[in-house]
Amino acid sequence: MFRTDGTRISRAFQGSGAVHDCKRDATARDRSAGLATLTGDANGWPAPSRRSAATVAGLDLEPRNGESPSGMSVPKPRDRTEDELRAINQTFFDDLWRDSRLIGPERFNTWPLVRELAAAAPRRLEVAPGLRPRLPIAGTRFVDISTPAIRSLRASGGVVARGSITALPFADASFDLVCALDIVEHVDDDDRAFAELVRVAAPGATFLLSIPLHPSRWTTLDELVGHRRRYEPERLLAILNKHGLSVDRTAEHSMQPKSSRLIDCGMWFLVHKRGRAIWWYNHVFMPLALRFERKLALTPGLVDLQRAEEILLVCRRED
Numbered sequence: 001m002f003r004t005d006g007t008r009i010s011r012a013f014q015g016s017g018a019v020h021d022c023k024r025d026a027t028a029r030d031r032s033a034g035l036a037t038l039t040g041d042a043n044g045w046p047a048p049s050r051r052s053a054a055t056v057a058g059l060d061l062e063p064r065n066g067e068s069p070s071g072m073s074v075p076k077p078r079d080r081t082e083d084e085l086r087a088i089n090q091t092f093f094d095d096l097w098r099d100s101r102l103i104g105p106e107r108f109n110t111w112p113l114v115r116e117l118a119a120a121a122p123r124r125l126e127v128a129p130g131l132r133p134r135l136p137i138a139g140t141r142f143v144d145i146s147t148p149a150i151r152s153l154r155a156s157g158g159v160v161a162r163g164s165i166t167a168l169p170f171a172d173a174s175f176d177l178v179c180a181l182d183i184v185e186h187v188d189d190d191d192r193a194f195a196e197l198v199r200v201a202a203p204g205a206t207f208l209l210s211i212p213l214h215p216s217r218w219t220t221l222d223e224l225v226g227h228r229r230r231y232e233p234e235r236l237l238a239i240l241n242k243h244g245l246s247v248d249r250t251a252e253h254s255m256q257p258k259s260s261r262l263i264d265c266g267m268w269f270l271v272h273k274r275g276r277a278i279w280w281y282n283h284v285f286m287p288l289a290l291r292f293e294r295k296l297a298l299t300p301g302l303v304d305l306q307r308a309e310e311i312l313l314v315c316r317r318e319d
Contacts, residue, residue: 085186092226102153104137113298121177123202125168126180128144128145133153135208141160181312182210182212184209202317203319207314208312208314210253213232213308214309215229251303252312
C-alpha cells in the first residue's frame with residue numbers, strides 16, 4: 001500500500017483483483033469480515049486483532065449505502081490526548097511489525113545520504129524506526145515503543161531501548177547524528193519532542209527528519225496510523241528555528257500512494273482482512289516500492305514546500 005511510483009503500483013494493485021474485493025456488496029463484506037474476525041478468512045489468512053487500530057482510533061471505515069471506498073476520507077485531524085495517541089500508535093505498529101520483516105537501511109533511497117552522514121557521526125540515534133531502520137544497524141542506538149520491533153531489531157544486532165520521543169532515555173549531548181523519520185507528527189506535544197531530539201544531540205550535530213505537510217491533505221491513512229497533525233510549512237519552519245535547527249538540504253519524500261482510492265482500499269483491508277493486507281504489504285507492495293523507488297533528489301535549502309506532501313530534511317544544530 002506504499003509507493004514510490006504511485007502509477008505503477010496502483011495499476012499492479014488494481015490488476016490484482018483487490019480493488020474489486022473492496023467494492024463488493026456491503027452486506028457480504030460485513031458477513032465475511034465478521035467471520036474473519038472469529039476464525040480467519042476462507043483462504044486461511046490470519047484473523048485480524050479483535051481490537052484493531054481502527055477500533056482504538058474510533059474510526060468507522062465501512063462505506064455506507066453502497067458508498068465507494070473514496071467516501072471513507074477523514075476531513076481533518078481529531079483532537080486526542082497523548083495517552084490516546086500512544087494507544088493508537090502502539091496498537092497499529094505492534095500489529096504491523098508483528099507480521100513484518102526487517103528491511104535493512106541499504107535498501108532505501110536514503111542510503112547514499114545516510115552513508116555519507118553516518119561516516120562523520122560515530123554516535124548515532126534513530127527514534128522509532130520500527131522494522132524500517134534507515135541508519136546502519138551496527139553502531140547505532142535505537143529507541144522504540146513497539147515490542148515486536150524491539151525484538152526484531154535486537155535479533156539483527158541492534159542496540160535498542162524502550163522509550164518515546166518525548167522522553168528519550170539518554171543523557172544530554174550524546175549523539176552526533178539523530179534520525180526521526182515520520183515521528184513528530186504522531187505526538188500531541190511536538191514542541192517537547194523537538195526539545196528532546198535537540199537535548200540528546202551534541203552541538204553541531206546533524207538531524208535527519210521527515211515530516212508530512214499540509215493539513216488540507218489529511219487522509220484516512222493519517223488517522224489510522226496515529227498522526228496528530230500534518231504541518232503547515234510556516235509552522236514547521238518556525239518550530240525548527242525555535243529549537244535552533246538550521247536547514248541544510250531537503251527533498252520531497254513520501255511512500256504514501258497518490259491515489260486516494262488505493263489508500264481507502266488499503267485501509268478497508270487493514271481493518272477487515274488484516275492478515276491479507278499485511279501479506280500484500282510484505283510480499284507485493286513493499287518490494288514494488290523498493291524496486292521503483294526514485295533516487296532521492298536533494299536540494300540545498302528548501303524544496304517547493306507548497307508542492308511537497310512530505311519533506312525530508314537534513315538539519316544542523318547550531319552551536
